[in-house]
Amino acid sequence: MRASLIYGAGDVRVETVPDPVVEQPTDAVVRVVRACVCGSDLHPYHSLEAREQGIPMGHEAVGVVEETGSEVSGVGEGDLVVVPFAFSDNTCPICRDGFHTACPHGGFVSGAQAEYLRVPQASGTLVTVPGGRDGVDDDVLASLLTLSDVYLTGYHAAVMARVRPGHTVTVIGDGAVGLSSVLAAKRLGAERIILMGRHRARTDLGREWGATDVVAERGDEGVAAVEELTDGLGSQVVLEAVGHMPAYEQSHGVLRPGGVISRVGVPQYELAGVGFGSLFGKNATLTGGPAPVRAYLEEHIPLVLDRTLEPGRVFDRELPVGDTPEAYRLMDSREALKVMVRP
Structure with missing residues (x-):
């Protein structure tokens, strides 16, 4: 698959890398439908020291579940899902308090600026969109994407x-x-x-x-x-x-x-x-602090689907994943507010 990696300040490359696979029984593999560049991605873009091994970039995504591990429940193959930028079990006391970004079994998503993404703790992390991919217009898809991070x-x-x-x-x-x-x-x-x-x-x-x-x-x-x-x-x-x-x-x-x-x-x-x-x-x-977007998703997905809420208007450019380096340049130069990345 094609994926975006950063090798140092100003050095984002799109390369062909192995497709992700289920590594743990709690994992899911998601086909990315939409991703984007975050303002926080610009911090390493400005300051990361040069390195030989690239770091996978991107933590915001909406996608379709392709495969799940044996212990995953609540989401299945073919579901359209919002991927929060932090993964969590959604069952521990800290998650129940609403602070999923501090989940002791969690962490932060990386590698979403790609064609496929492995998501740990899929049962607790992924939230399905009623009705699936069919019938979801591009503007609604954009707003759903903001629920993975920026709006929430x-x-x-x-x-x-x-x-x-x-x-x-x-x-x-x-x-x-x-x-x-x-x-x-x-x-x-x-x-x-x-x-x-x-x-x-x-x-x-x-x-x-x-x-x-x-x-x-x-x-x-x-x-x-x-x-x-x-x-x-x-x-x-x-x-x-x-x-x-x-x-x-x-x-x-x-x-x-x-x-x-x-x-x-x-x-x-x-x-x-x-x-x-x-x-x-x-x-x-x-x-x-880091937003526990998982805590807010069920409340906000219906508001996006009926267009009561349209935060997807923050996207003013859209580029294919192969042009992700240009997406970084546009945001860094402030020629774009927020750039969406698609397969």
């Missing part, structure tokens, strides 16, 4: 921040996760949503999805702009969808005392301010 990551940010009606929410970042956070905050009833981003095509979609204000400035100027919009009070909730320290510092700067910062951008730093001049002094809460 934005939703998780809002859930962990306990967004509720009447809240003022500031979203840091106008990438796909940031825009998904806007949509999720709106669905949870936020009264005012301030989107901090500077790319007009993206912020326009953010406005369509519920952003009431857009702030293009960054740093101290951005903080001052949010303070002006909020009569000097700041934002009760900040959803940080970038992962770099300046975004965290901006989050703290615009936060109202007593507020919540919810981070879902993969942190590219190890420490964040927790002393008197930061979280302590503001009585602030810091939350967020």
